[in-house]
Amino acid sequence: MSSTEILDSLQRLAQVLQVQRTLGGTLAGIAEAATSSIPGCDAASIAISIEGRPSTAAISARVALELDIVQYDTGDGPCLTSFRDTSTLRLDLVEAGHRFPHFAVAARRAGVRSVMSVPAVWQGAVVATLNLYSRTGPFDASAESIGAVLGAQVAMAVSRSPEFAAALGVVEHAQRKADDRADMDLATGLLMINEACTAEQAEGLLRHAAHTDERTIVEIAQRIIREHLRVR
Template sequence: MLTEDEAGRLISWLADAVGRLNAAHDLAEALDTTARSAVAAIPGTEGAGIVELTRGGRLVERVSTCDLADRTDRVQNDTGEGPCLLALATGGTVRIHDLGEETERWPALAEAARHEGIAGALCYRLDTGLDRRRMTLNLYSRRPGVFDDEAVLLGELFASHAGLALAHAHNAHQLSTALSTRDLIGQAKGILMERFKIDDYKAFQMLVESSQHTNLKLTDVAAWLVASVEGSRG
């Protein structure tokens, strides 16, 4: 049971961690901040990683704080079994006291865990709301039984906030990209309008036709045009 002082520190830490997550400029930065913040705050954690399950059923590591987390996530991908896959399947929290003892449930993983020196594991599915993106936050330790009930609760609170923050970072990056793209296309249209004395609609049509003829994205055509003009001016 948390004391009043411990609860106060927990609330303060969560507020600080969420603030750092919300300040992330894109999803990659938010993922890295999530993993590193978890290591710093959740008792017993020696390494953390975030993995994503692809449509083909393969685990892809998005971020890892150390070799321990990297090895553990890789072993689960290689063996096709383990706590992070269970968390993805059930949507719940998965706590393992000692992976090396899971010989009946995950025999291949248990053998690899003993060889790699991996013991405690705590995995949470991240509810980001991002379309078709299924990720877990995975916490690991070389010591068995290190994740107690308070660590589990703290991790659940953190994972819940982290999921929202990751969605925020992703959406903010998408919006920033969309605005940058619109500005770039606007610059390209302006160049064509000035050079050929045409209106906005015809300038856009020229960009579309160039995109189709060159098999390049519209934004790539616009970027090339803007860069060419700026280069000639320089």
Template sequence: METLEDTRDFSAELSQLLMHDHDIVQVLNSLAKMAEHRLSSGRTVRCGIVLERPRRNIVVASGSAEAQQMEETQTGFGDGPCLEAQRTGNVIRIPDVRHERRWPPYMEEVRKNGPLSVLAVPLKIDASSTAAMNFYSYEAGDFADDSLEVAVEFANTASTTVAIALRIAEHSETAEDRKRAMESRTTIDIAVGIIMGQNRCSQDQAVQILKRASNHRNMKLRELAEQIISKVGEAAPSTSFES
């Protein structure tokens, strides 16, 4: 069995992970695979991770197809031990799923897939995002004593990696959002210029014409602007923008 000291020693491995993977889903998938490998000594353990962020889709990651299916089922039902752990910050241990009465729809799916024990451990990342790791064992009564401590220590150490990966992802996503906004602004400005030339009107008047047409046709401003540009023989413009 993986010892507590062994689990502490994998911090360097987590640092290497961040150097190679910048996509948050890839980072979480790699963490889940690492967890499965480290906790599967002498038995099979599967791991899934659920991450919730403001104004972003829920991220479901896993180290195996079995865990992915169970985590997607859990998020689909909107309830389960992993979701409760991430929302409450409490560790949840289910020693035998055959006798568990909470979360009936989800537990029924777990029983169909074969695991007998489940352990959900929250990840400590930041005030706005919540996440948890779900460990599945095919042995009843698992995740007790030393194995429980090892799983919790793994999750606690992995929390730092997830927090750093989130900051990297948020910076990248913010830069991409800004880039898209600038590109959209450029397209709209060119369309406004075309309207000014065609109608011999001011910039403000051209903007109002574009907005009225957008509302009337139930189209986004950028989509309508691209149509206007294409009709005068110009390709939709690109914007040079450095984050």
């Protein structure tokens, strides 16, 4: 494939991204663009992270999904390693056989000769991987360069989606609740020691102080912790 053909494919991708309004449609467009623009790519998939676990969200051919599933079932493979290590993996079947024997067996049966997994990184975290499969031979450096461009498109698409924002909001809310609970537990423990009271009585003191000072219980707990640290 010439540089002009590659550029044409990327321009078509840009047009797809402009009209797509759903994450699924956008990722499907990127997967198709990978197959048409990356030399030697016969199938592509995009796996996104859902509650810390990868799940295939788009494919250009069924074989990509089948090989993704092999990795999920065995807990190992190029896609999962790219997720964990935040690095691009470019392997032929011999190399894959040494590192991922179960995956290599499945790839050989499917007629796949090489694989490349590209991490889609957003704010330092891998939110997805672009997984490329070839039946003709190993991917080269130019394929990796185009894959990196498409991986960046995947990261932007995922990060801008309402689904991702909602999931991120849930995680942040859960973390805030956990932090608040930890502050309340610590303040309760400090009151039990300082006031020689039970946990129930300490919680009552927190509620009373919150009502009197017109603050939340969490704010009172954090104030108690700060005062304790100053005394120390």
